[in-house]
């Protein structure tokens with residue numbers, strides 16, 4: 001039996017090998033490794049692709065979110081509403097700028113923020129909402145922007161997992177005030193190292209983010225703010241510029257693969273398949289199923305040791321050479337570091353259920369039908385067994 005990895009990046013590389021190798025060699029020979037045309041070209045092409053006036057490149061998705069919050073002057077005494085079902089960075093940056101993350105529950109069909117619960121979480125301290133287009137699935141941005149506008153809040157889209165996804169006719173990252181992207185290798189547009197970008201139509205915000213990412217310096221050796229050092233290097237920029245031209249093709253391959261999983265796995269009992277949102281196009285960074293489990297509950301201090309049905313399934317798949325992943329086993333509001341925020345187990349029941357039940361199946365451009373069949377049959381078999 002073949003081993004099936006959760007992601008295989010070498011298949012993308014094979015497709016671009018010739019042009020990528022040449023472009024990287026050109027940078028190596030140029031001696032210009034930081035800054036320069038490679039970076040400005042990528043920023044221009046990425047801004048065009050997303051459909052915004054400005055793209056500011058930076059070192060990571062985490063830095064993108066941090067710079068966005070800083071540029072919008074969010075800090076001490078402010079509250080930012082976000083989802084507890086995301087990679088830790090989303091909440092970490094809120095705390096890092098001195099603001100307080102306010103977690104609200106998710107919608108189990110899309111794994112995104114439950115729009116119906118946002119308004120009751122808004123206070124006089126609320127400054128912004130950070131929606132996360134989790135697993136590649138876009139939020140309903142029309143409704144979210146309506147809520148934000150009626151309360152005069154900023155919307156910072158965390159697009160790390162959804163490069164290329166659309167809501168109605170617009171690319172995500174072009175609808176909120178700022179869009180934050182990660183080019184971590186496993187993201188839909190992934191570098192061969194770290195990278196990130198911020199998109200916006202607001203020229204003043206873009207200018208401020210550029211200053212902040214260069215040590216708060218608008219002019220060389222003059223520093224107006226305490227900033228950070230955050231840049232993408234030239235090697236990553238040329239690779240991303242090439243990969244950007246393949247992004248739609250790769251996202252279509254993910255969509256086809258998601259469709260095929262849907263066919264293979266429909267009507268399997270105990271299994272809940274991901275629901276595509278109406279009005280948007282997911283780019284399927286993950287294909288995440290739920291394995292129903294009403295028995296176990298996450299206890300705040302025991303959440304690392306609880307075994308769920310999903311854990312059992314993951315192990316059986318692994319024994320058959322199939323590597324599945326759990327994104328995310330501990331919701332952010334129950335993370336040890338956020339103990340002081342005083343959320344209780346059971347307070348956000350849907351995200352806690354998701355944490356017990358989710359399992360992400362192998363998903364990447366170039367996954368073959370035979371591999372998907374192997375995953376699907378193995379999954380069906382073990383759901384009968386347990």
Ligand SMILES: *Cc1c(COP(=O)(O)O)cnc(C)c1O
Nearest residue numbers: 060061062087089160161182184
């Ligand atoms: C990957 C990711 C980030 C952080 O991106 P880095 O480039 O790794 O810093 C932030 N938010 C979400 C939802 C992510 O998936």
